[in-house]
Amino acid sequence: MGNVVDLGHGVRAAVTERAGGVSTAPYDSLNMGLGSGDEREAVLANRRTAAAGLGFDADRVVWMNQVHSCDVLVADAPGGVGTCDAVVTTRPDLVLGSLAADCLPVLAADGEAGVLGAAHSGRLGTAGGVAVRLVEEMVRQGARLDRISVFLGPTICGSCYEVPAEMQAETARLAPEAASTTRQGTTGVDMLAAVTAQLRGAGIGRLEADGRCTLESPELFSHRRGAPTGRFASFVWRS
Template identity: 65%
Template sequence: MSAVIELGPGVRAGFTQRYDGGVSAEPFDTLNLGMGVPDDRDAVVENRRIAAARLGFGHGRVVWMNQVHSADVAIAEEPGVVGRVDGVVTTRTDLVLGTLAADCLPILAADPAARVIGAAHSGRLGTAHGVASALVAEMVRNGAEVGRITVALGPSICGRCYEVPHHLQEEVTRSTPEAASRTREGTPGVDLCAGVTAQLQRAGIGHVAVDERCTLESPDLFSHRRDSKTGRFAGYVWWA
C-alpha cells in the first residue's frame, strides 16, 4: 500500500497499489478493486476485503460510487454503492469512502472538527465540470468549514503524459487554465493535478497533500492509457 496519511485528528487516507496482494488474473492482476471492468466479480470482492484488512477497517463499511465523469456529489448514509456520481460526502464516522482510478485523479478530503469526510474522482471531464469544487461545497453544506478542510490528491496521469487533442484541452482550460500542459512530445496535454489543485485553492482550501506519482509511468499502479484493459486502484478516507 501507499503510505497511510493523516488528514487530521482521527482521520486516515490511503491509496492502494496494483500488486498489494490480490487474486485477480491478468490483465487485472492483482489487486483490482473496480467492479466496472470485466474481471471476475468474486475476485474483486476478495480484493476489496484484502485491501480493507491491510488498511485496518472492515470492507463492509465502504461506500463506493458508480463513477460517470460528472460533477455530481451524493450524501452517504449507509455502505454500498451510493449512485451515479463522482463525489461523495458523509458525516457518519462508521463509514469509509472509496474512489477508484486508473489515470484519473482520486481526491480525499476531511474536516475532522465537523466530522465530515469526502471523496471524489476527477478525470478530464470531472475537472472541466469542477467536481473538486462541488465536493468542497457539499462538505460545507454538511457543516465543514473551508479553512479546516485538508485534502489528499492521489496518483494520476501527469501532464507530460496525458496527451489530448487541442479541442479537448480547451474544454478543460476554459474553466481551469492551470490544467493546460505540454507533453514530452510538445503536444497539447492536460495536467489533472495542477488543475484540481487550482480549483481547490480558489475554493479556499489551504492544505493539499499530493502523491506525485504518474500512473502511466509507474508499473505499481493501474493505467488505462498505458494498458487499455486493466484494473483500478482505490483511494480511501476513514475514521481510525
C-alpha cells in the first residue's frame, strides 16, 4: 500500500500500488479497476484488501464511472455515484475513490467543514479544468477555499507523455501550462504542471504532490507502459 498523507482534521489520502492483490497478468496484482478487463471477483477482492490495509471498510467507498469529463456529482451514499470525473461529499462515513493508470488523481479536503472531494484529471479533464470544478463544488457544499488542502497523486510526467503537436496545442489553448517537451524533444503534455497552476489560480494554497511518474514507476500501473493493464486507486477519507 502507498503512503498515507495527512490532509488535516483527521482526513487522510492514499494511493494504492500494484503489489498485494490476487489479479493475474497483465493486471497483476492489486488491480482496483472493474472496467479494465480483469475478473470482477478479483478486483472486488483487491478492493477489500486495499481498504482493510488502509483502515476502512470497502463498503464505505464511493466510485465514479469515469469518462474523461468535467462533471462533478455530490455523493450521499456509498457505491457507484454515477457518470462523472469528480465527486464531493459531506458525509463523514464515506470514502471517495479515483482510479487511474496515467491520469492525475486529485484528492481534496476541508477537514474543518467536513467536505471531501476526489477527481480524475486526464488530458481532457485537465484541459477543461475538472480540478477547479471540484473545488468550486466543495465550496458550494460548505468548504472554505483558504482551508482546502489538495493532494495530487502520481501521473505520467510531461517528459514522458508524448502527444501529437495538434493535441498539445488543443490542450494548451485551455491549459497553457500543459505544454511540455519530452525527453525525446517531441511535443508533450504535463498534467501535473497544468492542474497545479489551475488550483493555484483558483486560490488553493495547501497543495502537495506525490511526484512519481506512472510510466517510470514499475510499482504503479501505467497504460502507456503496457496496455491492457490494471488501475491504481487514490482515496480520501476521514479516519
